[in-house]
Amino acid sequence: MPELPEVETICRGLRPVLRGRRITQVDVLQKQLRCPVDLGFDGRLRGKAISDVARRGKYILIRLETEDVWILHLGMSGKLIHVKAAKPREKHDHIIVRLDSGCELRYHDPRRFGLSLLLRHQELAELPQFGRLGFDPFDRRFTGQYLYSLTRGSRRRIRDVLIDQRVVAGLGNIYANEILFHARVRPTVRAWRLGRGKVQEIAETTPKVLRKAILWCGTSFSDYRDAEDRLGEFQKHLRVYDREGEKCRVCRNRIKRVAIGNRSAFYCSFCQK
């Protein structure tokens, strides 16, 4: 579900309401997520204060005064919402963290592809999938030159390169497709065939598209909600994603959908070559 703009929106919503709050109670209703929720979870959280909320790629990091870090990944259908404790719970609310503010943080995830891990701060970098994450798209080291060097010799399609978290951390299928529309490159093109100029354009476009999506609080086309359980708005601004058969907003031709692997890619065959 949530890609970088959605995760960033959630973090921005949570930071001011969680900072300095103390956890008074923890309920784990469903342990079977992508990894089982570990047994010490409740004991290590209860009574502790939250010091900060951060994002790395699509991961949410909730830092505690104890140097423990609660790491969450929302998978495809996860939500992390901050609500009044009195609000009725819903099906698929898996982890409930009660705060001294009278509110609760609820991790909700119908498909259970998400991840919840509690680690010591220093263990973070040792997490294999975490250690291998590429640059953040807003990192100044994420340049055309960097992306160009990674695409040399790569027979993969450019859409697949962009959603590879080792290349750049935080892009998923929606934003990879949107970025490629703005860079005027078809998602199906083999990465090695792209010249310097095109790769430069992709790298420059990436943070621009993401920044705009963050301004609109992310994309909700079904599950995604922000920290206060509100919809995002960026779905109104999508150029290609989920628009098969609709008119391109630039040239009025019909948007096409093709399968790359098991996932859809969307493009305008006139605007994108």
Add this chain to the structure above:
DNA sequence: CGGTGGACCTGCTGGC
């Protein structure tokens, strides 16, 4: 090593 395809889950939609 690089690349692909399926598995993991639930829920929703559209066709018959």
Add this chain to the structure above:
DNA sequence: TGCCAGCAGGTCCACC
């Protein structure tokens, strides 16, 4: 109305 196939924002692992 019901049933079934196909599809969904992600990641990981087995296999070539």
